[in-house]
Amino acid sequence: MKQSELISIAEDWFHSKDWKPFPFQQKTWKAFLKGKHGLLNAPTGSGKTYALWVPIVLQYLKENPNYKTKHTKGIKAIWITPLRALSVEIQQSAQRFADDLGTGLTVGIRTGDTSQSERAKQKRQMPDLLITTPESLMLLLTSKGYDKTFKTLTAVVVDEWHELLGSKRGVQMELALSRLKTVSPKLRIWGISATIGNLEQAQDVLLGMDERFRENAVLLKANLKKEIIVKSIIPKKMETFPWRGHIGLHVLDQIIPILNASKTTLIFTNTRSQCEIWFQKILEKYPEFAGEIAMHHGSINKETRLWVEQAIRNESLKAVVATSSLDLGVDFAPVETIIQIGGPKGIAKFLQRAGRSNHRPGEPSVIYFLPTHAMELIEASALKKAVKAEVMEDRIPYLLSFDVLIQYLVSLAVSDGFFPKEIYPEVKNTFCFQGITEDQWQWCLNFITMGSQSLQAYDEYKKVIIDEEGRFKVESKQVAMMHRLSIGTIVSDAMVQVKYVTGGFIGTIEEFFIGKMKPGDVFVFAGRTLELVRVRNMQAQVRRSSKRTRNVVSFMGGRMALSSQMSEILRNELQSEAEHKRNTPELKALSDIFNRQELESIVPGNNEFLIETFKTREGYHNVFYPFEGRFVHMAMSGLLAYRISLLLPITFSLAYNDYGFELLSDQPLDIQQVLDNNLLTTDYLFDDLQKSLNSTELARRKFRDIAVISGMVFTGYPNKQIKTKHLQSNSQLLFDVFRDYEPDNLLYLQAFRETFEHEMEEGRLRMALERIATQEIVWKQCEKATPFSFPIITDRLREKLSSEKLADRIKRMTLQLMK
Structure with missing residues (x-):
């Protein structure tokens, strides 16, 4: 044909x-x-x-x-x-x-x-x-x-x-x-x-x-111009001092008309705990939605997830509160409307979610943006422009991931075995390993056959044998079985199954959350209020409870950072505000905040780098605003604190969010001295970063994942998982052995490389410091906290206070600031 x-x-x-x-x-x-x-x-x-x-x-x-x-x-x-x-x-x-x-x-x-x-x-x-x-x-x-x-x-x-x-x-x-x-x-x-x-x-x-x-x-x-309509849900009453923490529930009443006007609405939250809270609160306040609203996230059991997906398809649900578990490709034609709660932190993620609505070619997608605090309205305004200008993030590929290569080589050895001279050219032809050297290849082969240099005395690391023909093979049935159970590169915190005492599986939650609880404690999960009865063999046994509780399951992945493209459009948006061009509904709604900010300080333009200092009963606050996302700010705050400590005997508490970071001290800091000594330079950046952020501690955490992926640490059999703390201690032991006896171990070095490239975003930090070097530094000595600094200060308080106490404390702080 x-x-x-x-x-x-x-x-x-x-x-x-x-x-x-x-x-x-x-x-x-x-x-x-x-x-x-x-x-x-x-x-x-x-x-x-x-x-x-x-x-x-x-x-x-x-x-x-x-x-x-x-x-x-x-x-x-x-x-x-x-x-x-x-x-x-x-x-x-x-x-x-x-x-x-x-x-x-x-x-x-x-x-x-x-x-x-x-x-x-x-x-x-x-x-x-x-x-x-x-x-x-x-x-x-x-x-x-x-x-x-x-x-x-x-x-x-x-x-x-x-x-x-x-x-x-x-x-x-x-x-x-x-x-x-x-x-x-x-x-x-x-x-x-x-x-x-x-x-x-x-x-x-x-x-x-x-x-x-x-x-x-x-x-x-595919040049399909899909129209995306972004609408912001602007709170009727705008607070002058915004704080992150009430997850937007004060705007709950404003989404009900949106839900009623659409056949089906997907409500996207950034975290699973936020998903749980929103689901609970909608039902508490509007019980008429019972049976018409459901929840979908990765920790809920498979049957429930499939039921929810099917119910969306046949239009039997009015709304679904979801996390990124519904981000990708599931084709739900009946979904008319999307609501995004809180800043999505990236343009691509936002567009992906927008694309879930009116999932038919040619139909416009409608997405509502609901800010969890007032500052996120600047993100909303910036997002609208990014959607129009079709700005997109890059995805940076990994290079030389030796842990994945070692897992792969053992997989081949488990099946029919392999000859290194056949596999090496194939591996070298991949993008990830194009730069692998003969020595590194040989090191990986030695690692799977003998264990690394310092582990040669231990037989469990000698997984692969070499037969007479030179073929690399796994002969032990147990090694083969343990390897098959460990295949994968997604290493998360150990998950605990949640089951009713009477039987019946509800879902899985991270061990760190259950680890903080004792029998009798009540928590909310999968839309149900549950009482913990006992924890046995990675299973939390629970029963239904009628007690009221604010203890909603939380997950480690809760804090995403702004992407670099998102940071840039955010800075551009502030520039138009600095020039008083309040030309979007979002910026107009923030008038009170901007006016108050300018009363105490300034709204920085694109060519300005703002530093604010003020004193409260907590101490001396020094707040810096690079607008580069929380990971970059985490690294920059540690770097700056370390460099200042070389000049002066002073200690700081650090706090940071997506907009800036704070160094809090019990004595005043002379900012002019910081500027005169050029402490925001890129010189010696790598060395200073290593010293400042306890990079060994961060690399240790990274190494746990590498140890699991490369098969040095076994995570356990189904229904008999090894506890996270044991995994952590096993991998830490290996980390210390390599640090002391084998510092050139490729997996040990990889932990540091990935910490700098992916956790601290060293490249992005360097570019941010280079940008700051070209900007005019504006140091404002303020009388009190400003609206821009308020979310950073309250973020630090959250670590210490329960949510009720935090809300009370913020009320008092706001009243004082408004005087």
């Missing part, structure tokens, strides 16, 4: 559904059928599944003209999705097309949720299209004879590639593809990505450094 005939089959099918294929879909079909690899840049809800599944089926028809009578066995394509929640959606779409054309092609799912019986069935015969996650694909590479399984493979499609890029799951994917390129001679590699700033680089990372793939690749963009 000619290409034109194949394409007309697909077009006829589209017409039979009263659809019209988009030009980008047709371009992708043609490129795929010509044997190209590529990256498709398409927004959510634009029909990207059919852009790539259609040509995979057409290719099958071309190679098997008698497909109606004879079905060719073997896997044809793998569809990688980063989220299990997306797999059902993709399966339904793919199966519909395959069935309507009478191809006989089967579509199967293999994720952590797949039952044992289904896995056994797949082992006997693989489906034609397998939808899976990076972790499950890696598990397949540990099975014997995987090369025969994947020999018939013609395509791998990596969906939501922007989500995997810039994470170790992305590195895992790069390594899996490097192997499939060799064992699947007909392989075409395609990625699908939403818009990111570095699309070309994203394609390079996906295809690797292999010229065969790069020269024959295309980058296709």
Whole structure:
């Protein structure tokens, strides 16, 4: 069959559904059928599944003209999705097309949720299209004879590639593809990505450094201009001294008309605890929503999550309060409206969430922004401009992640074994390991066969043996089983299962939260008020409680930082305020705050760097405003405090948020001396950072993840997980051994490198300091706290006070400041 005939089959099918294929879909079909690899840049809800599944089926028809009578066995394509929640959606779409054309092609799912019986069935015969996650694909590479399984493979499609890029799951994917390129001679590699700033680089990372793939690749963009309407929910009463902490509930009444006016609304929160609180409060105040509102986040059990997703599809829910668990690709056409609670901290995340509404091509997406404190209205105003100007963040890929490489090599050794001389060129052809040296490669091989230099006396680190032919193999069944259980790169705090005493699984929560509680304590989780009865074997047994409590489950991932692009548009927004161009409803609403700020200090323009000092009964406050996001401020505050301590015998308490940071001391600090000594310089930045932030402590925490991923520390068997504190102490022991006896250990060095590159964002800190060096420094000696400094001060108080006491304290502070 000619290409034109194949394409007309697909077009006829589209017409039979009263659809019209988009030009980008047709371009992708043609490129795929010509044997190209590529990256498709398409927004959510634009029909990207059919852009790539259609040509995979057409290719099958071309190679098997008698497909109606004879079905060719073997896997044809793998569809990688980063989220299990997306797999059902993709399966339904793919199966519909395959069935309507009478191809006989089967579509199967293999994720952590797949039952044992289904896995056994797949082992006997693989489906034609397998939808899976990076972790499950890696598990397949540990099975014997995987090369025969994947020999018939013609395509791998990596969906939501922007989500995997810039994470170790992305590195895992790069390594899996490097192997499939060799064992699947007909392989075409395609990625699908939403818009990111570095699309070309994203394609390079996906295809690797292999010229065969790069020269024959295309980058296709779906030029679908989707209109996004951003509306801010402006509180009727605006506080003059904003503080972060009441999570926006004072605006709750203003969202009810929005919920009533839409068929279905998704309410996105940034954290799971915020999600729990909002769900509770809506039902408390508006009990008529009972049965019409649900909650969705990653810690709620699978059955409930699937029920909620299905209920959204068949329009039986009025609203769902969710976290990023519903961020990606789940195609909910009935959702009309999105409400974002609190600053999303990044433009891409905001657009992704906006795209969930009116999930139909051509329809505008409506997203409401609800500020949790007044300053976030500046973010809202800035976001509107970013959406208009199509500003996008980059995703920075990882380099030389030796922990992921070691895990991968053991996976290959568990299956059929490997010869290093065959695998080394494949690994070197990935983007992540393009810079690996022969010595580093040899170190990794020694590590899996002998343990590292200082661990050679311990047999448990000698996982891989070398047979007479020079093949690297795992022979121990126990090592193989423990390795399969540990595959993955997502290392979170140990999770505790929450179950009723009478049985019945509710969900999972992090160990650190339960660790702070004793039997009899009451907490809110998954929309229920529960009393802790006992904790046994990583299970929290609970019963329902009628007591009232403010103790809502909290999760460690609660504090996201502003992206660098978001910081920049925020500074530009303040510039228009500094020039008194209050030209957006958000900036107009903040008039009282800005007027008050200018009474005591200034609103800094783009070319100004503001420093405020004032005294309260707590001590001497020194507040700096780089507007660079909390991670950069954490590093900068530590750096500055350390440099000042070299000049003067003075100690500080540090506090920081997304807008600035505070050094609080019991004695006055001469800011002029700080400026004269050029303490905000980039000179000796790396050395001073290491000394200032106790980088060893941060690297220790990072090393725990590296130790788990590389298999040095075993996390435990299902239902018998090792406690986090034991994991921590095991990995700390190894960390100390390497520090004292093997300081050139690659995994030990990686912990420091990742701490600086990813935790402290050293590159971004350097750029911020370079920018400050060009700005005019404005030092304002204020009489009292300013509206800009208020959220930073109250953030520090939160660590010490319960939420009721904090609210009282803030009321008193506000009254004093308003005098």
